[in-house]
Amino acid sequence: MDILETLKGLWMESGFMGFFAAGGWKNLIMIAVALVLLYLGIKKKFEPLLLVGIAFGCLLTNLPGAGLYHMELWDEFLNEASPYYHSYGHIMQEGGLIDYLYIGVKAGLYPSLIFIGVGAMTDFGPLIANPKSFFLGAAAQFGVFFAFFGAILLGFNGNEAASIGIIGGADGPTAILTCMLLAPALLGPIAIAAYSYMALIPMIQPPIMRALTTEKERSVKMEQLREVSKTEKIVFPILVAGFVILLLPSTAPLIGCLMFGNLLRETGVTERLSDVAQNALMNIVTLFLGISVGATTVASRFLTLNTLKIVALGLLAFCFSTVGGLLVGKLMYKLSGGKINPLIGAAGVSAVPMAARVAQVEGQKANPGNFLLMHAMGPNVAGVIGSAIAAGFLIKVFGG
Amino acid sequence: MNIPDALVTAVMGWAVVFLGIALLVLLVAAAGRIMTAKRPERTLPRPETVPAAPAAPAPRKPEAPGTAGDLMLYDTPDRDAAMIMAIVADELKIPLNELRFISIREVHKK
Numbered sequence: 001m002d003i004l005e006t007l008k009g010l011w012m013e014s015g016f017m018g019f020f021a022a023g024g025w026k027n028l029i030m031i032a033v034a035l036v037l038l039y040l041g042i043k044k045k046f047e048p049l050l051l052v053g054i055a056f057g058c059l060l061t062n063l064p065g066a067g068l069y070h071m072e073l074w075d076e077f078l079n080e081a082s083p084y085y086h087s088y089g090h091i092m093q094e095g096g097l098i099d100y101l102y103i104g105v106k107a108g109l110y111p112s113l114i115f116i117g118v119g120a121m122t123d124f125g126p127l128i129a130n131p132k133s134f135f136l137g138a139a140a141q142f143g144v145f146f147a148f149f150g151a152i153l154l155g156f157n158g159n160e161a162a163s164i165g166i167i168g169g170a171d172g173p174t175a176i177l178t179c180m181l182l183a184p185a186l187l188g189p190i191a192i193a194a195y196s197y198m199a200l201i202p203m204i205q206p207p208i209m210r211a212l213t214t215e216k217e218r219s220v221k222m223e224q225l226r227e228v229s230k231t232e233k234i235v236f237p238i239l240v241a242g243f244v245i246l247l248l249p250s251t252a253p254l255i256g257c258l259m260f261g262n263l264l265r266e267t268g269v270t271e272r273l274s275d276v277a278q279n280a281l282m283n284i285v286t287l288f289l290g291i292s293v294g295a296t297t298v299a300s301r302f303l304t305l306n307t308l309k310i311v312a313l314g315l316l317a318f319c320f321s322t323v324g325g326l327l328v329g330k331l332m333y334k335l336s337g338g339k340i341n342p343l344i345g346a347a348g349v350s351a352v353p354m355a356a357r358v359a360q361v362e363g364q365k366a367n368p369g370n371f372l373l374m375h376a377m378g379p380n381v382a383g384v385i386g387s388a389i390a391a392g393f394l395i396k397v398f399g400g
Numbered sequence: 401m402n403i404p405d406a407l408v409t410a411v412m413g414w415a416v417v418f419l420g421i422a423l424l425v426l427l428v429a430a431a432g433r434i435m436t437a438k439r440p441e442r443t444l445p446r447p448e449t450v451p452a453a454p455a456a457p458a459p460r461k462p463e464a465p466g467t468a469g470d471l472m473l474y475d476t477p478d479r480d481a482a483m484i485m486a487i488v489a490d491e492l493k494i495p496l497n498e499l500r501f502i503s504i505r506e507v508h509k510k
Contacts, residue, residue: 145410152406
């Protein structure tokens with residue numbers, strides 16, 4: 001046995017040699033990106049539950065030779081001319097571990113399951129008590145369509161622009177589902193942009209809030225919300241699911257699951273299921289979603305000018321969603337004779353409950369006796385429904 | 401997709417979101433109105449139906465000026481409750497007699 005030849009063979013087949021192959025330096029850059037994302041998730045606590053998974057997926061997929069995720073298999077899966085078009089069997093036969101997990105993303109399973117958990121964790125009481133706050137959730141979808149238009153101006157096609165625009169909905173699962181259906185090749189950068197900006201909401205929103213509102217407007221104390229009965233809370237998810245799905249059938253996976261989860265929470269007789277949806281299910285799906293989305297950040301696809309454009313457009317989308325919510329908030333302030341604090345409009349970007357907390361903090365800075373949290377939760381959860389409707393519209397228009 | 405089409409799609413998309421939400425507002429408000437109308441109102445017993453008071457009712461203690469009524473305490477000693485109320489008033493920079501505490505309950509972790 002030639003020991004030297006064996007050692008040489010081991011070295012030549014090792015992943016380290018991959019870094020010296022053509023384009024291997026790109027993997028090194030992506031590993032650095034993964035480490036930065038890990039730092040942001042662990043140290044800075046930027047949406048750690050998802051960002052840590054995404055970052056680790058990014059690390060694993062860019063280690064040469066690991067073979068956990070195969071972009072080329074998924075290219076064949078999407079290529080109508082390929083014999084393996086839409087063949088999950090081929091993926092199961094040839095794929096690696098993350099390819100199997102990624103099937104859940106491809107089939108739109110994980111975002112929908114996460115929406116069951118989100119529904120089970122959401123109290124729609126403030127929205128039911130003050131249905132007008134629904135309008136703020138709609139207004140804050142402005143950034144979605146602004147970024148969509150901006151993406152078209154920057155040369156993206158309709159499907160890609162729609163997927164980029166939905167970042168402005170500030171709703172991770174909605175962004176992932178829309179992107180998966182319309183422009184799967186952009187999934188990595190879009191998911192990373194969406195979750196990073198959601199974590200940055202306490203930094204992105206306050207300057208815009210202060211620029212667009214006066215001290216007097218920010219210090220408005222709002223009246224206490226009426227009490228919402230249990231029956232109303234039970235009827236709400238049934239009503240919303242029925243109505244929105246009939247209006248825009250393409251919203252069915254998101255709205256259907258969101259409202260199902262909420263019904264589990266409110267019935268009072270399915271506590272075990274509600275508990276599973278909020279905890280075990282949510283955690284397991286988040287785990288799979290994070291690592292498989294992270295794995296799509298293959299160096300050859302991620303390190304492009306388009307990624308930088310997506311990151312910039314995502315930030316614009318978030319900013320303009322906040323602007324849309326605030327402007328309609330100001331309109332409601334005028335129409336209500338100064339009874340509505342326009343800051344709650346900024347909470348219309350979903351990002352539950354971070355955006356509502358930001359409204360509370362800014363309101364309290366203007367007036368220490370101001371408690372806007374419950375009032376801001378109305379537009380905040382309305383934003384989830386609003387972004388699902390916006391996604392449904394874009395999926396309908398571009399997904400056929 | 402050309403720029404005019406993109407603009408029309410963007411405007412139409414936002415309009416569809418608003419329209420959908422507006423219809424939802426009407427639906428939710430109507431459902432809320434129907435359900436709150438059905439809810440039996442909690443009315444106080446009419447004076448004529450109130451049973452006669454005991455012969456010698458104990459005189460009520462005079463309430464402190466600005467008080468908002470009785471506070472219900474669950475598993476919370478008076479002394480702790482007083483401290484909690486004082487801290488909340490201090491944090492909010494609002495005089496204690498302008499705040500209304502309805503109940504204070506100790507939350508036991510499972």
